[in-house]
Amino acid sequence: MNNNNTIFALSSGYGKAGVAVIRISGSDLSKEFKKIINKKITKPRYAYFINLHDDTSGLIDQCIAIYFKTPNSFTGEDVIEIHCHGAPAVVQKIFEYLRKNGARMANPGEFSQRAFYNNKMDLTEVDGLSALLDARTDKQRILALKSMTGFDSKIYESWRSHMIEISAYAAAILDYEEDELPKNIGEKLLSQTKNLYNEITTALSSYASVHAIRKGFNIVLVGETNVGKSSIFNKLVGSARAIVSDIPGTTRDVISTELDIDGYLVNLSDTAGLRESNDIIEKIGIAKTHTETENANLILRVYSDNSNKINSPAENEIIVFNKSDLNKINQPNSVSVSALTGDGIKELLQIIKEKIHLLIGTSESDLVINERTYSLLNDAANNLKKASKNKIINYDIFAEHVRNSADSIGKILGTINAFEVADATFKQLCLGK
Numbered sequence: 241m242n243n244n245n246t247i248f249a250l251s252s253g254y255g256k257a258g259v260a261v262i263r264i265s266g267s268d269l270s271k272e273f274k275k276i277i278n279k280k281i282t283k284p285r286y287a288y289f290i291n292l293h294d295d296t297s298g299l300i301d302q303c304i305a306i307y308f309k310t311p312n313s314f315t316g317e318d319v320i321e322i323h324c325h326g327a328p329a330v331v332q333k334i335f336e337y338l339r340k341n342g343a344r345m346a347n348p349g350e351f352s353q354r355a356f357y358n359n360k361m362d363l364t365e366v367d368g369l370s371a372l373l374d375a376r377t378d379k380q381r382i383l384a385l386k387s388m389t390g391f392d393s394k395i396y397e398s399w400r401s402h403m404i405e406i407s408a409y410a411a412a413i414l415d416y417e418e419d420e421l422p423k424n425i426g427e428k429l430l431s432q433t434k435n436l437y438n439e440i441t442t443a444l445s446s447y448a449s450v451h452a453i454r455k456g457f458n459i460v461l462v463g464e465t466n467v468g469k470s471s472i473f474n475k476l477v478g479s480a481r482a483i484v485s486d487i488p489g490t491t492r493d494v495i496s497t498e499l500d501i502d503g504y505l506v507n508l509s510d511t512a513g514l515r516e517s518n519d520i521i522e523k524i525g526i527a528k529t530h531t532e533t534e535n536a537n538l539i540l541r542v543y544s545d546n547s548n549k550i551n552s553p554a555e556n557e558i559i560v561f562n563k564s565d566l567n568k569i570n571q572p573n574s575v576s577v578s579a580l581t582g583d584g585i586k587e588l589l590q591i592i593k594e595k596i597h598l599l600i601g602t603s604e605s606d607l608v609i610n611e612r613t614y615s616l617l618n619d620a621a622n623n624l625k626k627a628s629k630n631k632i633i634n635y636d637i638f639a640e641h642v643r644n645s646a647d648s649i650g651k652i653l654g655t656i657n658a659f660e661v662a663d664a665t666f667k668q669l670c671l672g673k
């Protein structure tokens with residue numbers, strides 16, 4: 241094995257397990273594979289049962305070994321997978337064996353990086369893979385899988401080729417007499433550019449909700465002290481996470497936990513109660529409550545009575561009247577609960593689910609947009625906007641703007657000047673991918 245070329249890593253999770261999978265990738269591993277399985281003839285994609293031996297320490301483990309011949313492998317290179325017993329000591333011993341034979345441990349994301357440079361995946365597919373490995377809920381899995389299997393790439397490719405066509409036409413106009421060109425060519429190019437601009441801005445507008453699926457939907461409990469925010473938080477979480485007491489100002493810091501609500505990852509936060517306070521720590525807590533509220537996708541405004549005027553809820557708010565066991569308030573656009581008895585908690589959960597569906601909307605069929613693709617899509621939209629101002633005055637400048645836009649889309653896919661972008665993308669991936 242060539243030291244720089246042949247990399248290995250544990251592709252399954254660390255720790256005790258029934259089976260662990262070690263992946264090896266390099267430019268020519270057929271000889272190495274023969275050595276590992278101790279047989280002359282080796283078939284690709286065939287599971288060999290082997291006694292893995294080391295010259296000095298003897299039997300390392302009984303394993304399954306599979307050979308994937310270039311280019312039909314994850315990285316596009318020769319790949320060997322060793323399925324060994326999932327004991328850390330076994331894995332370490334096989335690593336030692338591979339190191340002795342000239343291979344080195346892969347860097348995080350290095351397998352995917354090789355797959356990218358060998359044209360096995362484009363960058364949006366790598367983004368999708370990264371999101372899939374992070375997926376904790378079903379919605380996250382579905383969204384990531386769509387991107388990983390090339391759904392997004394097809395849309396980007398079609399936008400890009402359309403832009404290249406428009407800019408090529410625009411550039412060619414300068415070389416022809418007007419009567420040699422298709423009728424109303426200028427208006428046609430302009431209207432196509434505007435259509436592309438609209439499609440991209442529609443995709444951009446779904447960023448907030450797609451982001452909420454990927455990173456989690458932030459729900460925050462806000463209200464005056466003692467209204468029962470921590471009690472509701474505990475009820476929704478199903479355990480006594482937050483301290484509850486009848487002393488106003490019990491909660492001073494933000495307490496957050498993750499929940500799976502209807503397949504959506506939710507970050508639920510309990511906050512310090514709002515009141516005038518001279519206590520320096522409590523004031524910091526209240527400032528944090530305000531920050532949490534600003535960053536929330538959904539706010540649960542909690543009250544324990546309606547003695548003061550209560551504003552009707554904004555689109556991202558639910559009004560919750562707690563302590564219904566003491567005083568049940570029936571007011572439109574609100575839900576009445578008792579964190580003490582559990583009364584109304586089911587209804588509250590149902591309203592939360594409906595709100596999540598409403599706020600996330602139909603974005604599940606949209607593109608997966610992350611921080612990287614968001615800024616490049618914005619660049620693309622801005623260039624199309626510059627190009628599609630009223631009338632084309634200068635075809636050269638128009639073509640240039642549309643071409644810049646196509647370049648931004650190319651960077652999303654990783655087909656243009658993408659090395660820096662690509663390196664940043666791969667670093668997000670874990671070892672063994």
Ligand SMILES: Nc1nc2c(ncn2[C@@H]2O[C@H](COP(=O)(O)OP(=O)(O)OP(=O)(O)O)[C@@H](O)[C@H]2O)c(=O)[nH]1
Pocket residue numbers: 464465466467468469470471472483484485486487488489490491492511512513514562563564565566577578579580581
């Ligand atoms: N009767 C009744 N008491 C409740 C209910 N919910 C909470 N309480 C009580 O109200 C008091 C305050 O509850 P907390 O959950 O600590 O209130 P909080 O809004 O988190 O208060 P701070 O952290 O101080 O802002 C406690 O004594 C709770 O036992 C309820 O539904 N019914």
Ligand SMILES: [Mg+2]
Pocket residue numbers: 469470471482483484490491510511513
């Ligand atoms: Mg509290």
